[in-house]
Amino acid sequence: MYLKSLTMKGFKSFAAKSDLNFEPGTTVIVGPNGSGKSNIVDAFLWVTGEQSARSLRSTKMQDVIFAGSAQKSPMGVSEVTLTFDNASRVFPIDYDEVAFTRRLYKSGESEYLLNSSACRLADINELLVHTNMGREMYSIIGQGRLDAILNSRPDERRVLIEEAA
Amino acid sequence: MYLKSLTMKGFKSFAAKSDLNFEPGTTVIVGPNGSGKSNIVDAFLWVTGEQSARSLRSTKMQDVIFAGSAQKSPMGVSEVTLTFDNASRVFPIDYDEVAFTRRLYKSGESEYLLNSSACRLADINELLVHTNMGREMYSIIGQGRLDAILNSRPDERRVLIEEAA
Amino acid sequence: MSEKFLEIFNKVNESFQEVFKNMFPDGKAQLILTNPDDIMTTGIEIEAQPSGRRLKKVSLLSGGESAMTALALLFGLFQINPAPFYLLDEADVALDDVNLQRFVALIKRFKSQAQFLIVTHQRRTMEVADILYGVTMQKDGVSKVLSQKLDEAAV
Amino acid sequence: MSEKFLEIFNKVNESFQEVFKNMFPDGKAQLILTNPDDIMTTGIEIEAQPSGRRLKKVSLLSGGESAMTALALLFGLFQINPAPFYLLDEADVALDDVNLQRFVALIKRFKSQAQFLIVTHQRRTMEVADILYGVTMQKDGVSKVLSQKLDEAAV
Ligand SMILES: Nc1ncnc2c1ncn2[C@@H]1O[C@H](COP(=O)(O)OP(=O)(O)OP(=O)(O)O)[C@@H](O)[C@H]1O
Ligand SMILES: Nc1ncnc2c1ncn2[C@@H]1O[C@H](COP(=O)(O)OP(=O)(O)OP(=O)(O)O)[C@@H](O)[C@H]1O
Ligand SMILES: [Mg+2]
Numbered sequence: 001m002y003l004k005s006l007t008m009k010g011f012k013s014f015a016a017k018s019d020l021n022f023e024p025g026t027t028v029i030v031g032p033n034g035s036g037k038s039n040i041v042d043a044f045l046w047v048t049g050e051q052s053a054r055s056l057r058s059t060k061m062q063d064v065i066f067a068g069s070a071q072k073s074p075m076g077v078s079e080v081t082l083t084f085d086n087a088s089r090v091f092p093i094d095y096d097e098v099a100f101t102r103r104l105y106k107s108g109e110s111e112y113l114l115n116s117s118a119c120r121l122a123d124i125n126e127l128l129v130h131t132n133m134g135r136e137m138y139s140i141i142g143q144g145r146l147d148a149i150l151n152s153r154p155d156e157r158r159v160l161i162e163e164a165a
Numbered sequence: 166m167y168l169k170s171l172t173m174k175g176f177k178s179f180a181a182k183s184d185l186n187f188e189p190g191t192t193v194i195v196g197p198n199g200s201g202k203s204n205i206v207d208a209f210l211w212v213t214g215e216q217s218a219r220s221l222r223s224t225k226m227q228d229v230i231f232a233g234s235a236q237k238s239p240m241g242v243s244e245v246t247l248t249f250d251n252a253s254r255v256f257p258i259d260y261d262e263v264a265f266t267r268r269l270y271k272s273g274e275s276e277y278l279l280n281s282s283a284c285r286l287a288d289i290n291e292l293l294v295h296t297n298m299g300r301e302m303y304s305i306i307g308q309g310r311l312d313a314i315l316n317s318r319p320d321e322r323r324v325l326i327e328e329a330a
Numbered sequence: 331m332s333e334k335f336l337e338i339f340n341k342v343n344e345s346f347q348e349v350f351k352n353m354f355p356d357g358k359a360q361l362i363l364t365n366p367d368d369i370m371t372t373g374i375e376i377e378a379q380p381s382g383r384r385l386k387k388v389s390l391l392s393g394g395e396s397a398m399t400a401l402a403l404l405f406g407l408f409q410i411n412p413a414p415f416y417l418l419d420e421a422d423v424a425l426d427d428v429n430l431q432r433f434v435a436l437i438k439r440f441k442s443q444a445q446f447l448i449v450t451h452q453r454r455t456m457e458v459a460d461i462l463y464g465v466t467m468q469k470d471g472v473s474k475v476l477s478q479k480l481d482e483a484a485v
Numbered sequence: 486m487s488e489k490f491l492e493i494f495n496k497v498n499e500s501f502q503e504v505f506k507n508m509f510p511d512g513k514a515q516l517i518l519t520n521p522d523d524i525m526t527t528g529i530e531i532e533a534q535p536s537g538r539r540l541k542k543v544s545l546l547s548g549g550e551s552a553m554t555a556l557a558l559l560f561g562l563f564q565i566n567p568a569p570f571y572l573l574d575e576a577d578v579a580l581d582d583v584n585l586q587r588f589v590a591l592i593k594r595f596k597s598q599a600q601f602l603i604v605t606h607q608r609r610t611m612e613v614a615d616i617l618y619g620v621t622m623q624k625d626g627v628s629k630v631l632s633q634k635l636d637e638a639a640v
């Protein structure tokens with residue numbers, strides 16, 4: 001199993017449809033300050049079910065929708081799709097590709113899709129459990145968050161072992 | 166008025182007496198990770214009266230005393246002296262140089278000295294007020310603390326203006 | 331008291347805008363009183379936009395953009411209420427190449443008015459030094475300071 | 486349950502030590518149960534010493550030392566419980582030249598076992614890329630992604 005692509009449209013500063021295609025190797029993302037690199041990291045957190053606006057550097061979830069600029073008007077919906085290769089059937093469903101989609105409308109209504117058909121967040125979480133990504137998502141380290149693993153309290157660190165169990 | 170020198174002995178990793186001499190220009194401090202650069206910054210905060218161990222990356226104030234190593238035993242006292250040139254008499258005392266010294270013994274007893282004679286912390290604070298360094302010490306920006314000015318709450322930012330008033 | 335606060339607020343605001351604009355000619359920044367009707371308790375909001383898009387609350391800025399905004403505020407305050415020295419511990423760590431150059435230019439601009447002590451790993455920032463101190467950790471767990479006066483060493 | 490916890494704890498501890506030692510041959514690191522008599526509620530302390538002095542609680546480490554320790558723990562966990570991909574946003578920002586090399590070596594070591602997505606400003610880290618994406622902010626406030634497959638571009 002490996003990541004195949006991330007598609008964003010209307011997510012934070014990615015107003016226009018933007019694609020990143022991945023291979024099994026290493027992808028490096030570079031760019032000037034304020035260009036949108038950490039917004040890409042937020043897109044990963046969001047599409048895999050993140051429920052806390054604070055973890056996405058926002059105050060309310062609607063803040064992830066493109067807020068407009070001097071030249072472009074705000075958008076009404078934000079959509080991100082993360083596609084995995086599933087030839088190895090790590091996700092126990094009979095598809096060669098598994099695509100998670102999350103949408104949020106300005107109204108606050110949100111939708112989750114699995115290979116383009118509507119599903120619940122619980123369905124996505126249930127599939128992700130098979131990937132060892134775990135609830136704590138320690139495999140996604142946001143900007144300035146590397147030390148957080150060390151700075152937590154001793155009792156809070158139990159979860160790292162419990163998730164690996 | 167300008168900074169003339171900083172002398173540390175037994176302060177954090179500076180077990181042996183260490184001096185930094187300054188001129189009115191710009192001093193740059195470099196060195197590998199873990200060499201002691203931020204400990205120098207802590208020495209400035211400490212000698213100018215910092216009372217919170219947490220602001221010195223410690224749990225209790227005695228943590229600033231050299232804690233020993235495989236080859237060297239722990240020390241019993243930590244001492245830092247910061248010397249200013251006072252020819253311009255910004256400090257309203259009749260000395261060409263003003264040296265603040267702070268000492269802390271393992272017992273917890275602490276001493277403050279002004280030009281080598283004992284004084285109280287209040288005396289040092291009273292002199293520092295003449296330098297606009299202010300209680301909030303926003304002129305000393307610790308590692309990772311640059312954003313703190315922005316991330317504080319709107320009501321907390323009043324103090325920046327109040328101190329300038 | 332409240333006149334004094336308002337007077338200083340306006341001066342700091344103007345100075346902050348000037349420093350920010352000097353670094354980002356297409357950008358803008360400003361301080362805003364959250365409750366101008368009650369000067370005694372009002373808070374202060376900070377808005378900035380480095381590249382001339384829309385003014386935004388600082389919470390929306392990226393890591394590097396907020397570091398630059400904080401530096402502009404620090405030096406804006408300096409122009410109104412100068413401290414004798416400034417000590418910056420790796421303040422340049424989040425900056426890209428262009429903003430690093432702006433940071434270096436900022437230090438050069440104010441270098442004759444205040445003493446700066448700067449901890450850095452960036453080679454470009456080292457170039458502003460009049461005096462360079464190297465710190466090392468010896469095998470016995472004790473830090474040691476090595477100094478070099480740049481003009482003497484004819485680097 | 487508690488046997489399972491203990492078994493995994495010991496495996497992760499061993500793996501963390503191995504990764505740390507691989508980066509710091511003279512150093513040591515370990516995980517410690519704060520209350521080994523009560524596995525169901527015990528916490529976990531982390532101690533590390535990059536250069537062989539005395540083992541210390543992580544709260545005493547410097548910025549760069551703690552970043553390296555966190556990376557060793559992350560990859561120690563990876564060896565026991567691999568996630569499909571790892572996303573690191575400027576994890577190399579606090580590192581000096583030597584530790585930056587260790588970070589690059591660490592990525593190279595695990596590169597064939599997992600997908601890495603790395604955001605960085607460091608040129609040396611860019612060298613590990615199989616695919617390099619550049620992101621820019623256009624004048625209209627919209628981000629744009631530009632891609633380059635390194636082997637095709639024959640950089
Ligand atoms: N909902 C939104 N609509 C439009 N723009 C947004 C939205 N949310 C965030 N932004 C903008 O996206 C820009 C890029 O932010 P991001 O944090 O991704 O930058 P970055 O590339 O990580 O920069 P740095 O190198 O400084 O960390 C910021 O200027 C921010 O204001
Ligand atoms: N009381 C003490 N006695 C002995 N050593 C100490 C004491 N307090 C801190 N140290 C040690 O001092 C070392 C240097 O820490 P410091 O934070 O100054 O490094 P630094 O040069 O800023 O590194 P970085 O570039 O990673 O930020 C650390 O390894 C720390 O454990
Ligand atoms: Mg970023």
Ligand SMILES: [Mg+2]
Nearest residue numbers: 202203308548
């Ligand atoms: Mg440091």
